[in-house]
Amino acid sequence: MKRGAPGLWAAALSVYAFLYVPLAIVVLFSFNDSMLSAEWVGFTTRWYATLFADQQMLDAAANSLFIALSAASLSTVLGTMAGLAMARRRSAWLGGLPLLVLGPVAMPELLLGVSLLLFFRQVLDLTLGLLSILIAHVTFSIGFVAVVVRSSLAMLDESIFEAARDLGASSWQTFRHVTLPLIRPAVLAGFLMSFTLSIDDFVITFFVAGVGVTTLPLQIYSLIKVAVTPEINAVSTLLMALTLTLIALAAKLAPDALKGRL
């Protein structure tokens, strides 16, 4: 951008303001020393203290972390395998696979939530709970991991994998000593993205959670139905910080993969 284009700067600033001012207000009011969020009274961290004393909130957070870690681990393994298969493109059948893996990513969440609910209840006859949430989260995360892994493979010279075989490495040794080290940043980025998607998810979780189990977004929603308390601002701030950190980390690990190259 040319220096001295104030119009452009103003436009850019207002777009960022549009995006981030509402978030900044949530952060700001999480430190506001007032039960009513309407005006600024003074700085405090007591809402965070309240938050960490709220057993329901802590249980929900524990569930969310457990689900996010498990879902991210599973999606990373499955998504990496899918990405490797897609990059190889040995058959016409595999040529169509990228779209299939991306289906759950592109589908409206509402639709995915409803169809997963029907599937769990009427086909599997599964009791809704941690397991159903976990499976649902894996479903929509695999595609992201697969795409990131595939695009990182696409940037590598294919002959290095042949070179490894040529120089005496078995298929497993090639994967262990060549492929995996080279795609490790993408795999990690995929893991972080899956984790973020899982911990933030509301819509799909809402459908498949059942009655007994609650996650952090569900808990926030149930509180918000009563009133927006500063405690909600506090938990939202923490969730936001975690998400942004993970996304930034993922973007650093696999910069090209996150630019949406499919």
Next chain:
Amino acid sequence: MPLLEIRKVSRRFGDLKALDDVSLSIEAGEFFTLVGPSGCGKTTLLRMIAGFDEPDDGELLLDGRLLAGISPEKRPVHTVFQSYALFPHLSVAQNVAFPLEMAGVGRDERRRRLAEALALVALTDKAERYPNELSGGQKQRVALARSLIDQPRVLLLDEPLAALDAKLREQIQGELIALQRKIGITFVFVTHSQQEALALSQRIAVMNQGRIEQIGAPAEIYNYPKNRFVADFIGTINLLPVEVREAAADHLRLFASGLGDLVGPPAATARPGQHGVLALRPEQVGIVAGVPAQELGNHFQGRVRDYLYLGDVTVYKVALDNGVIVEALVANSLPGPTRFLERGDPVGIAWRRDAGVYLHD
């Protein structure tokens, strides 16, 4: 017994015949080159030897043992890829020691052989560098050291010089020949450059459209091409259309329409009345201003059409009376400023009666 034997190998990709009944054998310690235009099947053949492809028909034998079904990692054959295919996440030392590590060679042994391999390609001081810190020539030497460290029976080289600039390419050609002589490992080299093939090889196989056109030593291929394709592909050549008048044991009497009679070297396949070409290298054609040199044998009149000054030599294109254009190569061996014949100058051209090769249509 030859080290590597290729017997009646064919390979089709859809409608395309990549290899069509190819047979050849390569001796231990040989520097053998497969040369041909792109798409001639040379890379397919190389990939079969490496184990990345299998023939539809025919068989490959290494040390008398069938290679069919043996996967690439189990063949005592390594490849230097065109892109070098160095592992970007491994240092030079780790790259070079890779085959030993995969084979589970012990630490001390590995260290000793790594030092040897790095010394062989003069890269000892670059051991801790990473591939992205190396020049093209250094990458190439890493790829060589990596492929030679566990002493394969055959080293395959897939156009390894294509990515280098001309000056470096010449230097590395010399290094490759010296290296191959020193270690005595069989090299099978693939290139589309006839110059590389002539400069490097002990024997050359010229390939075209999946078939082998001719196999022989560089001088044999250059001087006695078997057919028009080889004549045309290897070096520059003049093709003068002729008709056979008489086929004697020690010479041919030929007739070039619009020029007259001439004499050529004997050819077993020539029969009187047959049409063909006399293939003559530009350096075999002499050029003189004015009257042609009678003593050379075949001599004709023409006019300079064009010339190309290349420093060491000048290539004249001379239009003969019958319209055929003949290239003649003149060495610029006289000191002082080079004097050129100008476009349109009448000249005589001449060549020895035993020069060239007769190729029938």
